[in-house]
Amino acid sequence: MAKAATSKTGSQGSADSFPEDRIVEIYRTEVLARVMDERCLTLQRQGRIGFYVPLAGQEAAQIGSGYALDPSDWIFPAYRELGLALVRGIRAKSLIDQFIGNSADLTKGRQMPNHYAFREQRFVSASSPIGTQITQAVGAAMAAKKRQDPIVTITFFGDGATSSNDFHAGLNFAGVFAAPTIFFCQNNGWAISLPREKQTLSPTLAGKADAYGLPGVVVDGNDVRAVYRAVREARARAIAGDGPTLIEAQVYRFGPHSTSDDPSRYRPEEAVRKAREHDPVLLLQSELIRNRILTKDSDSKIWEELKAEVARAIEAAENTPAVEPLSFFDDVFAQPTPTLEEQRASFDQLLREGVLRP
Amino acid sequence: MAKAATSKTGSQGSADSFPEDRIVEIYRTEVLARVMDERCLTLQRQGRIGFYVPLAGQEAAQIGSGYALDPSDWIFPAYRELGLALVRGIRAKSLIDQFIGNSADLTKGRQMPNHYAFREQRFVSASSPIGTQITQAVGAAMAAKKRQDPIVTITFFGDGATSSNDFHAGLNFAGVFAAPTIFFCQNNGWAISLPREKQTLSPTLAGKADAYGLPGVVVDGNDVRAVYRAVREARARAIAGDGPTLIEAQVYRFGPHSTSDDPSRYRPEEAVRKAREHDPVLLLQSELIRNRILTKDSDSKIWEELKAEVARAIEAAENTPAVEPLSFFDDVFAQPTPTLEEQRASFDQLLREGVLRP
Amino acid sequence: MTELTLVQAVNRGLRVALSSDPDVLILGEDVGVNGGVFRATEGLQKEFGPERVIDTPLSETGIIGTAIGMALYGLKPVAEIQFMDFIYPAFDQIVSELAKMRYRSGGQYPCHVVVRAPYGGGIRGGLYHSQSTEAYFAHTAGLKVVIPSNPADAKGLLLTAIHDEDPVIFLEPKRIYRSLTGEVADGDYRVPFGKANVVVEGTDVSLFAYGAMVPPTVEAAQALLSEGISAEVVDLRTLVPLDEKAILASVEKTGRAVVVHEAARFCGFGGELSAILAEKAFYSLKAPIARVTGYDTPFPYALENSYLPNPARIAHAARAAARTQ
Amino acid sequence: MTELTLVQAVNRGLRVALSSDPDVLILGEDVGVNGGVFRATEGLQKEFGPERVIDTPLSETGIIGTAIGMALYGLKPVAEIQFMDFIYPAFDQIVSELAKMRYRSGGQYPCHVVVRAPYGGGIRGGLYHSQSTEAYFAHTAGLKVVIPSNPADAKGLLLTAIHDEDPVIFLEPKRIYRSLTGEVADGDYRVPFGKANVVVEGTDVSLFAYGAMVPPTVEAAQALLSEGISAEVVDLRTLVPLDEKAILASVEKTGRAVVVHEAARFCGFGGELSAILAEKAFYSLKAPIARVTGYDTPFPYALENSYLPNPARIAHAARAAARTQ
């Protein structure tokens, strides 16, 4: 099934070739993601941020697809897409502001870590409920098509999300309305403790595209070039009016599901060790060193530079003031209702009377 | 896709042969369904029942599958399965009691017409929301499997229902848990005004089974033997522990979606005329006459007999007393809560004081 | 001015919006070729094309999910749910996504979708074509909830909804879709949100109602008048935002309140109204606050007239309140 | 007797049920191998096998839909929803099917499913790991709604739920899953539905709470006592069925009522309580009925402590009520 689907893909789409001239930049972005991931896990352990969802193992899938997009394309992410945010030029400080929920956080301290929204970068607001972004990406693509904007929407989700209601509705609507959407599934082998094999009997996830009359493609998500090409092809097809594509990037989640998770309860360390042999960041690193594009030294410098950059970002974010105590009453509606105004005023009074402390 | 699916089916399952010795009985059941259908449309027009969902065109699909089941199998129907109810031995009078919502109605006048429930016949309570019975059938099958009961569950739904959340969840769970379930899709070409081609891009509905790693089969729903065989095979596979099957019976809805619908707004009469050339009841009728199993006379007698039977059933149902005025307070819970008891008492008092009339 | 039914007024409102704003579009099941199962979208696909009046596959999840995406992109989708009873497959998108999008994105992503749905009993629809679950939506922060009771309001509130900046659940009383007509102004006009309508002025007891319960409540008030009881009838029009001022003003005048709705009583919208009065009009109240509502059972078929509040039940409760000194 | 946390008490309750009744089974996401993300099902798959403690694919629609099918067949499924915030993909199955199955089939198909879900704020969970939407379920005829506030009740109410004949929404206050312990009897015992618990007796004002709001309410009552105000704290335990008698008895004694819940105020459960009091305890009331609740915003992350009712806010409202003559 996946084969048939892949061949469907091969036959269409005029993809541009991979931008080899930007390979070091791409690598740097992967390293930045890795560095941030490690730092953020520590921050969480130290209680400096409340929660964190790591992406280790999924850098090439995210960054390869990010590079294949146009800046005008709209991204509908899940919660694990830090690498993708970096490709979009979102600064480390902005991400850490969000993890802390301080006054510079664009989500105004309202969301858990990793649930970003960066309108300027067309990085749409993430939520926790699994799969909901999928139909939304389709609707936005239908809207872009109606306005004849030459863009695509792309939505990121996991293997678990293929079981969601929105996966089913989203792919079906996208097919029927030939929406210019890319469905990018990062199959990292796990939905928390449920292994991919128990999520569905379907031999591949890409093969599910058939059920909606759509092409489906499996790619090695540790191969940044393969990911890039698959997304370029899907994008070209969407822009040409030929509709959506489902891409399954096969990766492995190296870390816990989140900082609340203890994977030793459900998977042997051995499996992780084996998967780490295909670590996308290290694969690219050794390739670049092998091909003399980097030396061990210039590579170390990259890591050091980026570690320093992240350290500065953390410091700056931690020195940013907290959110304003009354701000959680804002943005429920464009204009507050009288009910909300009254509640805000009564809360304010409790603060001013000293009944509550901010 | 459908081909692949069909061949998958062909290779497994040891189906028994069609019970040719019961062909007249099967035909009679189809005729009874057709007669009831016509009478009920009239009853609705005359205001004697409030609503009706016709099944004309789907008799062979329902009755063929009904005969392929064991009486111990559980049926999870939608709202159009009158033919199936007849196979299960449910009497015309019981059905009309339900249409009227009188005191003999097993649903106690609580449901719209066609939303039956006949526990004794393992014909589970139907509801209006599309698709919800699908996951329920899977759960019941899992339960039967756990208890090692040698039965299957079968669920009936339309082409439109393949877009529902429960279709997606139901087929996926059934696959993962190898539930002994048969998914029987009556593709009658329409979901109210939406034609099948606009429901999904998938070339067949049976092909959607692939997405769940399941076999899918297309059958001519006007061919009672083909339907019977497909269900027998699926049943054998389920009982053998080989899991579920999706069957797509291709039929055509001759009448309106329901008595509230005016199909002339969205489809040409021409299409219906063409479809009626494959009227399953008339196909079987002419076959039986051609093969001398019936004569024109004996056939006419069947129709007359059944018309008279239905007329008697209607009369009896219309002479059955109305539901008891306070009965709508019952069965919310096994035992009424104090809140409900109080509401019932206050309603009763309003009746007794003459504020309300029953 | 034209004499229209409520469903015709909805149709005219949609037509005005589609004509005047290219970003407005309609999507739902059977809304296009068929013109909607209640004919609310009749003729619109013919006039505005299948790209603006879109027949969707049978998935409320898909309808609301894609409508949200369209709204994020800048369009103004008006989604039709065929019956309110079938909104639940989209409940996750509505309460988790639509209601919270602006808030969770720190105001970056307003998400303006209008969800239209016929609601309520009285058409022999049984359990699944009769429900009134407005309380679910009124309890969900971030949603506006609008329920017109007559043709003129239906059009004017719908146009306000379509041009609002927030998500709106727009519930149409199908029981009175065609059973009454009223004068409706031509063209574009708006009935503001958050302004209740005092339909009947009175001094002895305040009757609060909305949607399809307004006509029987007015009927009850008329009956009471002949007994010498002067009942005020307040049509809430929008549950969120709620016109608390008008509600309190009425009870401060009459000292007695009866809340009417056809939804089940327990945890229904009437509870909220009672609570507001019991907190803020406490010193004006001269009698217990009564609720005349549907009962706490699923909606029955054969006995729906027993289930639904009617003028007799409303008058009975109002009479008891008015007679309390 | 053993000293247990609330989540341990839930675990013990499940274990008792699985041991004593072969028809009981558990299904949900991560409930098996992983023992549940809160460890509520820890060790159960090991003990009872993967056929009775079932790890499902990621679909709440599938979890509740299949649980209903199992219940129709005669089993007693206990479905876990990982967080109450993720119950909405199953909302259609819960409100359209589970709640109405017995009724719509004329009593032929009882449908006894227990749906367990951790609910509420206070764990820095932001919008989607903090919600308390018990009002949606309490408003749905046909569902029982249970919310324990301590380990002993958690186990006893859960066992009652599993052996009840009706569908039960069983909401577990995750904020106090581990933060307090209590003596829990070993083996099987039942805490009956519909019996509120007067946790603190008092004479000046009645404070009504449930679930995770009980501890701060008790704390408020203790603070008030030192000011000479005698507050009674009533733990409702089950919202449906509701122990109206106990509620009315308390207010008949104190004449003043404060309703506490962490859910948003508008159309929340507090509205129903107020309405019951404003109708049936009207002549006992000496002060306006106050509500101390979450605000009408989505649940915030950084400022969750501002959002949630705490002893100070509860005491403030109770003080105002108690001082009203």
Ligand SMILES: Cc1ncc(C[n+]2csc(CCOP(=O)(O)OP(=O)(O)O)c2C)c(N)n1
């Ligand atoms: C509707 C819903 N149900 C349950 C959860 C709890 N949950 C959070 S993440 C997760 C697993 C997601 O797996 P997958 O889609 O593979 O994404 P991954 O985390 O592996 O990137 C679950 C069950 C949720 N967030 N939403």
Ligand SMILES: Cc1ncc(C[n+]2csc(CCOP(=O)(O)OP(=O)(O)O)c2C)c(N)n1
């Ligand atoms: C969830 C839901 N949405 C909408 C409806 C309204 N509705 C009733 S029947 C129907 C079409 C069903 O089509 P199909 O599944 O093909 O079954 P058929 O009626 O053709 O037998 C629709 C949209 C519904 N009952 N439930």
Ligand SMILES: [Mg+2]
């Ligand atoms: Mg995963």
Ligand SMILES: [Mg+2]
């Ligand atoms: Mg159909």
